């Protein structure tokens with residue numbers, strides 16, 4: 001299953017990117033900041049980023065928002081809100097964390113959703129960003145990815161390959 005994958009970013013390179021993202025974010029984060037993981041793909045980046053922030057003395061509140069738009073395909077489709085936040089974000093700074101910013105539909109939905117819920121500020125951090133024209137940009141990006149179908153480190157192909165410790169391309 002992994003044989004046809006071209007490795008684009010190694011495990012060590014991912015770790016260096018995450019450390020840089022944490023160092024950039026740490027001075028901006030307020031004590032009551034709520035870190036929100038976009039499930040499912042954002043789990044791996046969020047787990048590493050929250051631990052990198054903790055090493056820098058930043059302990060975030062934690063929540064998750066479960067969105068889905070690609071299903072088992074490779075194209076963005078109807079965006080579904082599968083599970084909502086567990087805690088109020090009214091008046092709070094929010095840090096949204098996800099694996100990839102592609103068309104931007106998922107993070108735009110998430111940002112609008114937390115703003116409607118009363119968040120005072122939304123910061124967006126993604127592990128990878130593709131060179132795509134879109135109406136939303138991330139504040140902090142771990143890695144500028146090529147325009148290829150990515151797998152690993154949370155990114156899936158039909159629910160497989162999320163656990164690969166590197167980021168690869170299938171095409």
Ligand SMILES: O=P(O)(O)OC[C@H]1O[C@H](OP(=O)(O)OP(=O)(O)O)[C@H](O)[C@@H]1O
Pocket residue numbers: 038039040041042067068069070071076098099100101102103104105106107156
């Ligand atoms: O910028 P976009 O075009 O919206 O693409 C990015 C989103 O696509 C993936 O989610 P997906 O809908 O595949 O669900 P998943 O998190 O379960 O993989 C990924 O985890 C991002 O959340």
Ligand code: HPA
Pocket residue numbers: 070100102148149150151155156157
């Ligand atoms: O390149 C990708 N790979 C996996 N999931 C994705 N969701 C948006 N873009 C991608």
